[in-house]
Amino acid sequence: MSLRTFSRADAQKPIKSSIHGIINSTVLILKHRLKASESRPAVEIIQNYDELPEINCFPGQLSQVFMNLIANAIDALEESNRGRSFEDIKMNPNRITISTAKSNCEQYVLIKIQDNGIGMTQEVKQKIFDYLFTTKGVGKGTGLGLAIASQIVQKHGGSIDVNSTLGQGSEFVIQLPI
Ligand SMILES: Nc1ncnc2c1ncn2[C@@H]1O[C@H](COP(=O)(O)OP(=O)(O)OP(=O)(O)O)[C@@H](O)[C@H]1O
Numbered sequence: 001m002s003l004r005t006f007s008r009a010d011a012q013k014p015i016k017s018s019i020h021g022i023i024n025s026t027v028l029i030l031k032h033r034l035k036a037s038e039s040r041p042a043v044e045i046i047q048n049y050d051e052l053p054e055i056n057c058f059p060g061q062l063s064q065v066f067m068n069l070i071a072n073a074i075d076a077l078e079e080s081n082r083g084r085s086f087e088d089i090k091m092n093p094n095r096i097t098i099s100t101a102k103s104n105c106e107q108y109v110l111i112k113i114q115d116n117g118i119g120m121t122q123e124v125k126q127k128i129f130d131y132l133f134t135t136k137g138v139g140k141g142t143g144l145g146l147a148i149a150s151q152i153v154q155k156h157g158g159s160i161d162v163n164s165t166l167g168q169g170s171e172f173v174i175q176l177p178i
């Protein structure tokens with residue numbers, strides 16, 4: 001079912017879909033990157049879901065947005081784990097928090113994806129949505145993820161914003177019209 005949600009990217013018309021359903025299937029697809037390894041405990045995923053109406057959207061494309069944001073969060077967590085021991089990480093665990101809410105005017109849904117990873121400098125923050133901008137090594141990042149994500153969100157009439165503090169973490173906020 002997760003893959004089906006993901007692969008409906010080519011749908012011609014928007015489909016009424018559950019944002020939570022799309023997020024859940026995306027998390028499921030990324031499960032292999034969240035589980036414990038020799039060097040770190042499993043990444044904690046906290047889901048704070050508000051009650052949301054279904055929205056008219058392209059679910060396969062939104063799934064790509066969430067996939068890119070969560071994959072980036074995992075990369076940022078792995079980066080922050082450098083030089084830390086398993087025990088140290090266990091005491092202050094890698095965590096991704098996904099929260100949803102309806103805007104006060106009831107016209108938008110808000111989706112926040114927050115991590116306690118490496119964070120970013122002011123300089124990096126200004127460029128992250130640029131086409132081909134990456135701070136990751138050759139073969140690791142192409143710098144397409146956020147450019148594509150922002151294009152998809154805009155196509156849905158929404159917006160995407162970022163808050164971040166170097167060394168503390170980042171938060172991406174997506175707003176989509178109901
Ligand atoms: N959650 C995050 N924490 C810290 N830095 C981030 C985060 N998300 C994005 N970035 C920064 O933004 C840059 C651009 O991200 P983007 O997803 O567009 O490309 P990428 O992850 O480098 O490559 P890919 O095309 O594989 O996604 C990253 O290289 C990284 O420096």
Ligand SMILES: [Mg+2]
Binds near residue numbers: 068071141144145
């Ligand atoms: Mg990326």
